[in-house]
Amino acid sequence: MDVRKAVEAAHRTEWVRVLSVLVRLTRDFDFAEDTAQDAFASALETWRRDGIPTNPGAWLTTTARNRALDQLRRRQSLIRRLPLLIVEYPGNDPSIPDEPGAFADDRLRLIFTCCHPALSLEARVGLTLRLICGLATSDIARLFLVSEPTMAARITRAKKKIAGAGIAYRVPGRNELPERLSKVLAVIFLVFTQGHTASDSDALSRLDLTRLAIELADTLLKLMPDESEVLGLTGLLHLTDARGAARLDAQGELVLLEHQNRSKWDQCKINRGLELTKRALRSRHGGPPGTYAIQSAIAAVHAEAVSFDDTDWPQIAALYDVLLFITPSPVVAVSRAIAHGMANGPQAGLNALEAIPFDPHLKDYAVVPAARADLLRRCGRYTEAADAYREAARLTGNGVVQAFLNRRIVEMRQVSS
């Protein structure tokens, strides 16, 4: 095997393991990152000479760990500019070898620290992609359409806040877990949605972000295999991703769920998603299902339908009723109205849409006029539908979606004349 490829593969799968151990040992993000990068660089050299080790992850962790300890001894006398991270760890004596299981805990510590609620959402996303996924700052900046210095400043500021404000490097206790876990899941979901429907971009799917989000969810699931919401989110991402190949036609145009060629859906991903969804709904520790468990259940009902007409719409509408109850948000209310439009006819959908109280968040949300347009079209009110399609086309930032809406405007003109 090519050594460069082996190191690249190890970087993808082992980066977070190596870095999270180093962060605990050094209590300094920058120092830990530099040392981890050195270890990967030395792997390239050493593996060329001695061959690729049977367990690259263990080799990298040991090498990085030894380098860090060596550096720490030399640095002891230096005056530090930044406060060190607070690490609460029973055996945080670097001279004691790590116990089995400590790595898993370290990765969770790093994930929860990067997604701490005292950091802004933007900072959490930047830190997660940088520290957990090991992405270069320039790549993160490109994916989120900001300049590299802007992204670098955002990440640096977040690291300084973690150390300075005393955000501890630890896994939250059981009582804090639901709130803290929801922050982690929100970051993963945001990375996925950013990749899935990239606004202000003409390429509909930024596959890198989608893949990264799924890898993050899979990693978290390995570390927390019984958490309902982790299962739910991972299931939701697999089920949504399974439809990826059917979302665009040969010309790169958006294909609605209604017209998607379901044989193009990735059955392997669907099966994985369905299994995760079932586990999410089962392992609730007695509590009500969470938002991701319900969303994955909705995606599962779609995935199990052989055709659009065959979809169990009453079931989907009922799931949206539950979702709106547990996560009251205007965006969910709009999706619920669409589902009722399918289950109980377009007039029921319009009524549900009209019943949503005014919310400033919905003012520039293209889905609202797009949904209204579709319901009006199905009621045969073509002129009003055309106006609503125009409104949606004006609001969307996605070129592919815009092209679809423009086609609909033309169709409305044809049927109404």
Next chain:
Amino acid sequence: MKYMLMLFDNEDWWNTITEEEIAEDMNKHDAFAAWCAEQGFAITGGAALQASPTATTLRRGNGEVLVTDGPYAELKEHLGGFYIIEARDLDQAMEAARHCPMGSGTEVRPVWDISS
């Protein structure tokens, strides 16, 4: 670590407050102190401030210090008081802030440790 909990509130409330409400508010602060003692958080400092119209601000101007009537920043909500507490980390400090009587908002800020 030491943290300052800065308690912000709309001062209009103070102008219409009754004796009973003041007593009730004081009870809440006593309860917070009791909760801190129970949890093992040391409160190492704190004070309630008089309303912002009593403030005088000194500002650096063109080579001289300018004195103005009123608080440094004209806000709708003002700093009404503060605590300095000893906590293990930010999570614990935030937990304390949640138990502390809250006006319109509470800012949690780490205190620079100059001892080490």
